[in-house]
Amino acid sequence: QVQLVESGGGLVQAGGSLRLSCAASGRTFSTYTMGWFRQAPGKEREFVAAISWFGGDSTDYAGSVKGRFTISRDNAKNTVYLQMNNLKPEDSAVYYCAARGGGYLYSTKYEYGYWGQGTQVTVSS
Numbered sequence: 114q115v116q117l118v119e120s121g122g123g124l125v126q127a128g129g130s131l132r133l134s135c136a137a138s139g140r141t142f143s144t145y146t147m148g149w150f151r152q153a154p155g156k157e158r159e160f161v162a163a164i165s166w167f168g169g170d171s172t173d174y175a176g177s178v179k180g181r182f183t184i185s186r187d188n189a190k191n192t193v194y195l196q197m198n199n200l201k202p203e204d205s206a207v208y209y210c211a212a213r214g215g216g217y218l219y220s221t222k223y224e225y226g227y228w229g230q231g232t233q234v235t236v237s238s
Contacts (some may be wrong), residue, residue, distance in 0.1 A: 115139045115227040117210045122232030125200055129236070133195040135210030135229055143188040146213055148225055149195045151206035151234075158209065160220045162195060167216030175220075178204075200236045207231040 121133040135147070148163040162184040163173045172184055183196040193210065211225035219225060 115145070115212050117212060117227055117229035119208065119210045119229045119232040122208060122234045124235045124237065127201055127236055127238050129200050130196070130198045131200065131234060133197070133208055133210075133232060133234075135193045135195075137191045137193070137210075137212060139191070141214075142191040144214065144216075146215055146217065146219055147184075147186060147193040148211040148213075148219060149184060149193075150209045150211060150222055150225075151204075152209070152231075153206040156206075158222050160222070161208070163218045163220060164193065165216050165218050171218060173218040173220060197234070200234075202236045202238045205234060205236045207233050 116138040118136045146165045149161040150158050151161050152158040160175050164184045164186055165171050181199045186193045209231045210229040212227040213225045
């Protein structure tokens, strides 16, 4: 069983930055693929970024955030981060951390079995 707890959300002006954190329980964190998803009101939950231990922490990003967001992990702290720069109003959403075993870069919500409770990010124009 894996428990995930997100933090770091908040209100920021357009062009600003935030760093989200997701603390995970479990002794095998280093072998999980970790993902970030987001869900805006009235919209489907969408993929943001993923990081896999395989291949030396390989990463994948949604096109809408590539070049602005960076996913990273600290296995010693069982924590994954999402650094978000140059934020836009359309980035406003509840951001969720997700985890699953396996070494691939999974990019759909159906492939993840563990989820955090979410953290709100609001970007004002």
